[in-house]
Amino acid sequence: xxxxxxxxxxxxxxxxxxxxxxxxxxxxxxxxxxxxxxxxxxxxxxxxxxxxxxxxxxxxxxxxxxxxxxxxxxxxxxxxxxxxxxxxxxxx
Amino acid sequence: xxxxxxxxxxxxxxxxxxxxxxxxxxxxxxxxxxxxxxxxxxxxxxxxxxxxxxxxxxxxxxxxxxxxxxxxxxxxxxxxxxxxxxxxxxxxxxxxxxxxxxxxxxxxxxxxxxxxxxxxxxxxxxxxxxxxxxxxxxxxxxxxxxxxxxxxxxxxxxxxxx
Numbered sequence: 192x193x194x195x196x197x198x199x200x201x202x203x204x205x206x207x208x209x210x211x212x213x214x215x216x217x218x219x220x221x222x223x224x225x226x227x228x229x230x231x232x233x234x235x236x237x238x239x240x241x242x243x244x245x246x247x248x249x250x251x252x253x254x255x256x257x258x259x260x261x262x263x264x265x266x267x268x269x270x271x272x273x274x275x276x277x278x279x280x281x282x283x
Numbered sequence: 284x285x286x287x288x289x290x291x292x293x294x295x296x297x298x299x300x301x302x303x304x305x306x307x308x309x310x311x312x313x314x315x316x317x318x319x320x321x322x323x324x325x326x327x328x329x330x331x332x333x334x335x336x337x338x339x340x341x342x343x344x345x346x347x348x349x350x351x352x353x354x355x356x357x358x359x360x361x362x363x364x365x366x367x368x369x370x371x372x373x374x375x376x377x378x379x380x381x382x383x384x385x386x387x388x389x390x391x392x393x394x395x396x397x398x399x400x401x402x403x404x405x406x407x408x409x410x411x412x413x414x415x416x417x418x419x420x421x422x423x424x425x426x427x428x429x430x431x432x433x434x435x436x437x438x439x440x441x442x443x444x445x
Contacts, residue, residue, distance in 0.1 A: 207416065210416050211415070211416060211419065214416065214419035214420060214423070215419065217419075217423050218419065218422060218423055218426075221423055221426050221427065222426070235399075236399060239399035239400070239402075239403060240399065242403065242422060242426070243399070243402050243403055243406060245426065246403075246406045246407070246422075246425070246426065246429070247406065249426070249429040249430070249433060250406075250429075252433050253340060253343060253344075253429070253432065253433060253436065254336075254340060256343075256433065256436040256437060256440055257336045257337070257339040257340040257343060257436075258332075258336040259440050260314070260336070260339050260436065260439065260440055260443070261332050261333075261335040261336035261339055262332055262336075263440060263443040263444055264314070264317065264318050264335065264339075264443075265331070265332055265335070267443060273315075275439075275442045275443045275445070276311050276314070276315060276439075276442075278442055279307070279311060279438060279439050279442045
């Protein structure tokens with residue numbers, strides 16, 4: 192499925208444009224870099240750029256946490272693992 | 284613990300709390316499984332820890348994708364990718380294409396979206412076969428789920444290190 196390329200005249204914004212603007216503003220709320228900056232004039236390009244780097248950061252965090260969990264699983268024994276797991280379930 | 288509900292433009296309501304609980308349950312179950320699979324060789328060797336961390340990472344992503352279910356494109360694509368990875372190991376490494384950047388050309392609004400969209404497509408699972416609007420929706424959902432995943436994993440790690 193190829194993406195549709197819309198030729199836009201300099202005048203009227205199409206329905207797709209409005210949808211894109213709405214979705215980009217929603218992304219703006221999700222990415223903490225932009226949300227905390229509190230400036231209203233963040234371009235769409237900047238939002239997408241920050242989104243990409245935020246997703247990369249999250250992937251890296253997942254990698255680090257997996258390593259940390261792997262090391263923790265190696266050091267603890269079976270019984271305290273069960274207890275810790277039950278504790279985590281209750282905390283949710 | 285706050286419950287946030289977000290609605291995408293196609294009417295999909297997602298509640299973070301139930302997503303978190305479903306993910307946590309599945310992931311903890313997978314962790315218990317992985318814990319049981321102790322090999323007879325030295326269990327605290329570097330290689331063993333490295334292999335286990337990869338297994339944990341795959342378990343995390345597949346638990347999250349299953350918790351979300353088949354209603355999102357990215358979760359379906361992620362499950363498909365993870366299932367295929369187990370059976371077909373990567374034998375040939377793909378060569379990276381070297382692109383030469385030309386001088387900066389003034390960009391129109393639509394080309395910005397196409398350029399950035401391509402980078403985003405590589406990051407979001409299943410992004411290559413979606414149209415742009417779908418891609419933006421899926422990205423928003425994907426980010427909230429990744430956030431949840433990271434928070435739960437952090438909570439578990441903190442619990443285990445007490």
